[in-house]
Amino acid sequence: MQIKDFVIDRNLKELTEHRTVALPMACYETTIKQNINGYIPLHWHDEFQFVLIVKGEALFQINDEKLTIQEGEGLFINSGCLHMVEDQNNTGCVYICLNVAPPFVVSQELYTAYVNPLIQATNLPYLHLDSKQLWGKNILDAIVKINQLIRHKPPYYEMDITVELTLIWKNLMINGFPLEYEQVEMLKSRRMKQMLNWIHTHYAEKILLDDIASAGQLSRSECCRYFKRILKKTPLNYVSDYRIQKSLILLQQAESNVTEVAYQVGFNSTSYFIDKFRKVMNMTPLTYKKHKNS
Template sequence: MQKIIVSTDENLRELTKHHTFVMPIACYKSVISNDNSNHIYGYVPLHWHEEIQFVSVLQGEGIFQVNEEYIELKEGDGLFINSGRLHMSKSNTSCTFICLNVSPHYILSQELYNIYVKPYIEATNLPYILINTDELWGKNILNAIYQIYQYIDQKPQKYEVDISIKLTFIWRNLIASGFQLQFIESEELKNNRVKGMLSWIHQYYMEKITLADIARAGQLSKSECCRYFKRYFKMSPLNYVIDYRIKKSLYLLQRSDFSVTEVAYQVGFNSTSYYISKFKEIMRTTPLAYQKKILNNGPSN
């Protein structure tokens, strides 16, 4: 099974182009599992993108994080993730789901976008919406997601038009469910501060980093910075740095011309033994064993 890397820039904005053929959408099946995932980390790491995202769980159970909240989904459940929100997914067992990403501007015409889409995208009280399959609107959305997935897979005649119709149908059902919209400036500021701290870490992870550096990037005190990371990541800021360095090292370990020691120093560790210890703690294997396995199985996508 080929491994998927969710590629992001220094702001955690996903670089993957969510385009399928000529339409600004992507609809695909994804598997997250500790044992047999099609993602390089075994889960989908924290990232964000301008596209809105719909998730429909086909099998198993998954844990989806949106901003600082965690949502458990099981077979038959669905989730809407709003544009620009930090999110990730993992599973303690295994989870297979369909993921539909679509540009908000593609859902309706520009005239209708300003009335029926933009207010929902900008609302700070809607980082996500649980799709309630006990209600008709929820069933309609999940059925339409699966039909879009089939259209892309089977490509019947004029299926692009059918997809466009289904997207409008999905959005109509979502906004008809009666959500009240709010815009709270402090919530938007909090989201931007988190992105600012992550952006700084991802730019300077190869250098020496202190807690004061990270707090300064978010315009926060050191204690408030720690509270932010505990809420969003369930870890301290400096442990996040270590975790990020380990993840960056996975890319380098896929190359046969880098030794473990060279990789350790390139991602910001000043001790090979400490790098190996932290790698084993996070990845449950050693860097050398991981590198050998990857090189024997061929490069990842």
């Protein structure tokens, strides 16, 4: 199964329910280019995410870091971390995505000692999973097994999945990554989410830089530094790009027209909307609409 347009709330938290019928987890294969945006937009969720690239290569951004993951490699993304994914070099990238609720990884008695310290660590937004390292290979192999178990559902497959999850978590422990806890980093993460939350609530309105900075309890200059460091763009450029992202769903509605959509998502000029849309999507809004409704 592929989620082509997962739902994100106003503070970028993904609302897709990551679970099978019986288990608080989900595993699915994702073709990046098939997402409604052509990429997986910036979001976060409480679940841990484990990724295995099965075709091509992907460019991931986790918080303010970017890295390329090749076919056969993988990634662990920690709970609560902002992340997005693009198809690197148009390789037709496909990856297995395993999302797991933290309390389900190990038994309740072991959670405080073995899971919570990783969630709280400020220096562990992600780990690269390399098949050349034994602990990494063990995790990647377990992702494949869990994907097969969910697809084929043999007898007692739920119990087999819990065995594989314990194996995954044990191998994360074995890699020996030192954990750090910095209050400053926690505050930065919270402020960034507050600013994004405000934008996603008010994107259809007139937005000033002062508004965004105020939402994060920052000065204008500090606000700009946050966005440049984490998102590599200015706050107002992010607003414009987010408005384009929101317009894609509206343009797919048969009764919509370009002018109405432009104003619905916060642009006060149809021509400006068309210009920005063309730069982001490499086509006009009308061309996009005709293509999606053909």
